[in-house]
Amino acid sequence: MSQFSSRSWREYPQRYRGEASKFTKSGKTYYPPRTIDPETGDKEQTLVKLPDTGKVLTYTVIRVAPYQWGDNAPYGLAIVELTDGTRLMGQMADVNVDEIKIGMEVRVEFRRIQTEGHSGIISYGHKFTPKWW
Amino acid sequence: MRTVCVVGAGMSTWGEVWRKSFRQLFVDAALEAIEKSGVDHLDSLYIGCMSGGLFVHQEHLGSLMADYLGMAGIPATRVESACASGGLAVRSAYIEVASGMSDIVMASGVEKMTDCHGDDASAALATAADQEYEVFHGATFPGLYAMMAHAHMAKYGTTRQMLTAISVKNHFNGSMNPVAQYPFKVKPETVESSVMIADPLRILDCSPITDGAAAVILTTEEIAKKLGKPYIKIIGSGAATDTIQLAQRADMTTIKAATLAADRALRMAGKTLKDVNFAEVHDCFTIAELVILESIGLYAPGKAGAAILAGETALDGKFPINTSGGLKSKGHPVGATGVAQVVEVYKQLTGQAEGGRQLKSRPKIGMTQNMGGSGGSSVVHIMEVA
Numbered sequence: 001m002s003q004f005s006s007r008s009w010r011e012y013p014q015r016y017r018g019e020a021s022k023f024t025k026s027g028k029t030y031y032p033p034r035t036i037d038p039e040t041g042d043k044e045q046t047l048v049k050l051p052d053t054g055k056v057l058t059y060t061v062i063r064v065a066p067y068q069w070g071d072n073a074p075y076g077l078a079i080v081e082l083t084d085g086t087r088l089m090g091q092m093a094d095v096n097v098d099e100i101k102i103g104m105e106v107r108v109e110f111r112r113i114q115t116e117g118h119s120g121i122i123s124y125g126h127k128f129t130p131k132w133w
Numbered sequence: 134m135r136t137v138c139v140v141g142a143g144m145s146t147w148g149e150v151w152r153k154s155f156r157q158l159f160v161d162a163a164l165e166a167i168e169k170s171g172v173d174h175l176d177s178l179y180i181g182c183m184s185g186g187l188f189v190h191q192e193h194l195g196s197l198m199a200d201y202l203g204m205a206g207i208p209a210t211r212v213e214s215a216c217a218s219g220g221l222a223v224r225s226a227y228i229e230v231a232s233g234m235s236d237i238v239m240a241s242g243v244e245k246m247t248d249c250h251g252d253d254a255s256a257a258l259a260t261a262a263d264q265e266y267e268v269f270h271g272a273t274f275p276g277l278y279a280m281m282a283h284a285h286m287a288k289y290g291t292t293r294q295m296l297t298a299i300s301v302k303n304h305f306n307g308s309m310n311p312v313a314q315y316p317f318k319v320k321p322e323t324v325e326s327s328v329m330i331a332d333p334l335r336i337l338d339c340s341p342i343t344d345g346a347a348a349v350i351l352t353t354e355e356i357a358k359k360l361g362k363p364y365i366k367i368i369g370s371g372a373a374t375d376t377i378q379l380a381q382r383a384d385m386t387t388i389k390a391a392t393l394a395a396d397r398a399l400r401m402a403g404k405t406l407k408d409v410n411f412a413e414v415h416d417c418f419t420i421a422e423l424v425i426l427e428s429i430g431l432y433a434p435g436k437a438g439a440a441i442l443a444g445e446t447a448l449d450g451k452f453p454i455n456t457s458g459g460l461k462s463k464g465h466p467v468g469a470t471g472v473a474q475v476v477e478v479y480k481q482l483t484g485q486a487e488g489g490r491q492l493k494s495r496p497k498i499g500m501t502q503n504m505g506g507s508g509g510s511s512v513v514h515i516m517e518v519a
Binding site for chain 1: 259266273276280284329334
């Protein structure tokens with residue numbers, strides 16, 4: 001499917017800078033940003049930058065991959081809870097897929113994600129790497 | 134609201150059906166349902182379909198399907214809730230009859246998934262997840278359910294053997310279903326040595342890609358009686374949604390939309406699960422069946438696996454699950470699945486299940502649980518013998 005670049009650049013603030021919504025009443029942060037806090041209905045929020053470390057809540061190793069990642073398989077895919085409690089999904093990078101574990105500490109890094117659609121827009125965003133320090 | 138009955142059910146051939154088109158699959162199922170019910174017209178038609186557009190580049194299904202059924206002129210509505218489209222089509226038809234708006238309504242579902250490349254079919258299915266924040270990062274449906282499986286294993290000690298038992302059971306049941314796509318038994322060692330798709334899920338943990346359609350006729354009890362054909366009553370209908378992203382759920386080892394939909398349907402029926410004798414549930418992956426049985430409250434969290442291993446959900450168990458073979462063996466033409474679940478409950482409650490899979494316990498009440506995406510939506514129906 002052909003896609004216009006607006007679909008990509010619209011997402012840059014959250015994908016490139018890790019912007020998220022922190023709601024005033026609950027103090028909870030959601031990624032990507034949203035208008036309404038699903039728990040309280042609160043609309044009052046500030047945009048915050050996500051922390052860059054967290055731990056793996058659950059994971060899988062994708063062995064049969066969508067065509068964009070055919071050459072990358074197998075790759076790890078994880079749901080990570082960051083230090084502020086925000087949760088997000090992303091690929092694991094710079095890791096032996098057999099060594100991925102629940103509870104593993106990771107760092108959020110800015111990486112190339114995929115080439116989208118027939119227009120071939122190169123998309124960037126977050127991936128998780130093992131925290132080694 | 135009026136009492137709504139199911140009278141007459143139909144199913145097309147299910148599988149990789151190269152000789153039948155998208156519209157022909159629908160017409161085959163629809164004509165069988167009309168013939169079996171004895172109705173001479175439809176007041177309205179609902180078509181559950183996830184993605185005619187992406188699978189075969191065809192939208193505007195109300196017009197197309199009513200036209201090829203020889204009924205252009207009737208109102209027809211296409212319903213979409215990913216893999217729960219069929220269940221939601223049944224619910225929509227139910228509401229139309231219950232409200233008094235129409236007397237005879239067809240609820241159908243159809244999907245043609247093998248006219249495109251496997252990569253494109255997978256991409257179409259992936260649109261049931263969050264495109265920008267799950268699929269963008271390389272998530273697949275086996276991958277999403279695999280993450281639920283790892284979380285469930287870590288929290289409750291769920292084992293490979295428990296998942297295997299679900300696949301073996303559903304294939305055993307499906308081996309007796311003449312419309313099943315894969316009507317054969319599988320051995321535990323075959324499941325456990327099948328190719329890994331997304332750890333810990335192997336190919337024999339996953340439902341297949343399927344062409345197929347299913348249809349049922351919904352009408353009032355008065356008309357159902359006059360038609361003189363076997364019928365059952367729909368006594369409860371519940372639907373619910375949850376976050377589209379798996380990552381946003383407080384607990385990834387349960388499916389809240391299924392809990393809410395089941396609670397609503399049971400409350401409407403004035404029943405509890407103790408009154409229900411069997412169920413068709415959405416086993417798109419083995420782990421899904423296990424999680425659903427806990428989510429609808431049949432088993433406490435972490436307890437379904439042991440019960441499955443003990444045979445409690447087998448055809449001759451105390452609460453048979455997926456007597457049709459489930460999505461695993463029967464096949465999963467996504468938009469048709471929710472309707473086919475109702476077809477199976479109709480057959481079981483009217484004593485018409487073929488191939489030796491008819492429950493011998495003379496069931497009185499059956500349940501269907503249909504699910505969209507990784508649990509972003511769910512539809513439950515409770516049905517009772519007339």
